[in-house]
Amino acid sequence: MKIKFACAAAALTVAFASNVAFADDAPAPTPDFTVTGSAAIVSQYRFRGISQSDNKATGQASITLSHKSGFYVATWASGATAGNSTVNIGGSEIDVYGGYTHAIGKTGLTFDGGLYGYLYPGNDLNEYYELYGSLTKAYGPVTAKAGLNWAPKQSYFTYFNTPTKYNMYEYFELGLAVPKTPITVHAHIGHTGGGFNYVKEYLDYTAGVSYKWKNLTLDLSAVGTNIGKSDAYKAPLTDQLGNLNPQQTFRAAKSVAVLSLTASF
Secondary structure, eight states, X not given: OHHHHHHHHHHXXXXXXXXXXXXXXXXXXXXXXXXXXEEEXXXXXXXXXXXXXXXXXXXXXXXXXXETTSEEEEEEEEOOOOSOOSOOOOSOEEEEEEEEEEEXXXXXXXXXXXXXXXXXXXXXXXXXXXXXXXXXXXXXXXXXXXXXXXXXXXXXXXXXXXXXXXXXXXXXXXXEEOXXXXXXXXXXXXXXXXXXXXXXXXXXXXXXXEEEETTEEEEEEEEXXXXXXXXXXXXXXXXXXXXXXXXXXXXXXXXXXXXXXXXXX
């Protein structure tokens, strides 16, 4: 009897221990809400190939609140810079946006779409909004993304009397996560057509490499446009002093190397 009792007790102990282990090993339930963010230092701020920081270094930060259903809201900001650029955003920029992202059945495609607002506290005449949408798909270590941003008729186009009262931006991106390394190679090409033309309807591009260590990412990219010196001299823009300045017009659009260090949480 003692032996049987000892065996039964041992079996009960093992079963209990197993249950505890299984409970401890069980994955945690997905939280309803998730908060993520980042802070970065960049050698200069380029938006769709055009310098927004007079080719000078600045700081940037973002924070996103996501729901497990796929809905999210976020904000992104870039610090103020001074200079004599042909691009006057009034110093700092604050973007506010929200949308929905979700996998499309068993296609392997992920949809992301929503509304994006660009706010400029130092120059509110520049403020505008866009509707955006994109599709992303992974092919092993390669990720492909195609999307568009549409800015419908609004006060920006009316105030600046742009020839076209809307803007369309289309882009395509490729990323390669190099297997068994913390390195990612990425490329982007975009097309701006409409009220946000810079000198002319133009293409922008980015090609770079990122290195990730823990929550830090170091990136070096070539960024530029197909706007040449001849384009800038044919249709120079006005600088911050009110002068037509072909040199500054080209400087904001020429190809440059951009270095950034981003911390994510």
